[in-house]
Amino acid sequence: MKVSKKLSIILVVLLVFALMAGCSSNSGNTSKTATNTKTIGLVLSTQNNPFFVSLKNGVEKEAKKLGYSVTVLDSQNDSSKELSNVEDLIQQKVSVLLLNPVDSDAAVNEVKEANNNNIPVITLDRDVNGGNIVSNIASDNVKGGQMAADFLAKKLNNKGNIVELVGTPGASSTIERGKGFDDEISKYPNIKIISKQTANFDRSQGLSVMENILQAQPKIDAVFAQNDEMALGAIKAIKGANRQGILVVGFDGTADGLNAIKNGQMTATIAQQPELIGTLGVDTADKYLKGEKVARKIPAEIKLIEKN
Numbered sequence: 325m326k327v328s329k330k331l332s333i334i335l336v337v338l339l340v341f342a343l344m345a346g347c348s349s350n351s352g353n354t355s356k357t358a359t360n361t362k363t364i365g366l367v368l369s370t371q372n373n374p375f376f377v378s379l380k381n382g383v384e385k386e387a388k389k390l391g392y393s394v395t396v397l398d399s400q401n402d403s404s405k406e407l408s409n410v411e412d413l414i415q416q417k418v419s420v421l422l423l424n425p426v427d428s429d430a431a432v433n434e435v436k437e438a439n440n441n442n443i444p445v446i447t448l449d450r451d452v453n454g455g456n457i458v459s460n461i462a463s464d465n466v467k468g469g470q471m472a473a474d475f476l477a478k479k480l481n482n483k484g485n486i487v488e489l490v491g492t493p494g495a496s497s498t499i500e501r502g503k504g505f506d507d508e509i510s511k512y513p514n515i516k517i518i519s520k521q522t523a524n525f526d527r528s529q530g531l532s533v534m535e536n537i538l539q540a541q542p543k544i545d546a547v548f549a550q551n552d553e554m555a556l557g558a559i560k561a562i563k564g565a566n567r568q569g570i571l572v573v574g575f576d577g578t579a580d581g582l583n584a585i586k587n588g589q590m591t592a593t594i595a596q597q598p599e600l601i602g603t604l605g606v607d608t609a610d611k612y613l614k615g616e617k618v619a620r621k622i623p624a625e626i627k628l629i630e631k632n
Contacts, residue, residue, distance in 0.1 A: 365413035382602025403430035410434040420609040427494035451496040461622045468594040469504020483514040484545030491525040491550040530557025546571040552581030592630035
């Protein structure tokens with residue numbers, strides 16, 4: 325009986341060790357699987373803008389389709405927060421970083437930090453002015469600015485006063501849209517840009533900035549806003565001031581912007597395809613990680629939309 329008891333104890337001890345070894349083995353396999361998981365880090369300049377929400381949706385849908393997990397971080401239009409977000413994703417050792425920078429100069433350090441940690445970077449909608457990136461996927465913002473200028477010139481019969489609402493200073497999209505519009509509108513000597521002010525791609529700022537401009541400028545024929553959010557703010561200001569006959573052209577082609585065109589409030593918009601930009605970002609990342617060659621610049625189609 326005593327011998328049997330000892331054998332029982334020995335068997336129990338051996339069983340416990342076997343179970344512990346099994347758990348340890350399983351734990352190791354789990355860790356290995358987690359390390360090999362394909363991960364995408366997406367850093368957005370802001371999610372307080374329907375355009376970037378659509379871009380995010382494009383990333384998430386295509387990532388799910390291709391078997392990637394996605395971590396999305398919002399920089400809230402703050403370059404210092406953006407740096408912190410990028411550093412967090414570097415610590416997580418993501419497979420690739422999709423970056424929509426707040427400022428094209430400030431983001432250079434973030435890209436270099438990712439470079440130093442061997443994490444490939446793809447920029448979306450906006451480019452960066454340094455560091456090594458795999459690809460930039462964006463609409464042709466210069467061409468879009470030119471399209472807006474030519475459209476307004478035609479509507480104004482080549483004569484009039486224009487207000488330009490400018491996006492976030494330092495963002496490549498701001499610089500490129502402004503260059504395209506300003507250079508093209510300068511070809512029409514009887515059209516003048518009488519006020520050019522920053523409203524940071526924000527609807528509420530578009531409203532307040534336009535309110536001030538309306539008070540200062542008695543004769544305004546048209547407004548070019550570098551995105552639909554600012555255009556919608558400007559429309560509200562124009563309506564509040566009871567000013568008639570001012571044409572408003574936006575940029576992006578958001579749902580709210582398209583509705584404003586349909587309702588006759590906005591004259592036109594240069595429509596981007598933000599969801600397509602997000603989709604192309606994931607597709608490009610997937611190709612690069614598989615060793616395929618990708619282009620340094622990948623354009624997403626744009627078009628001018630006005631009320632039929």
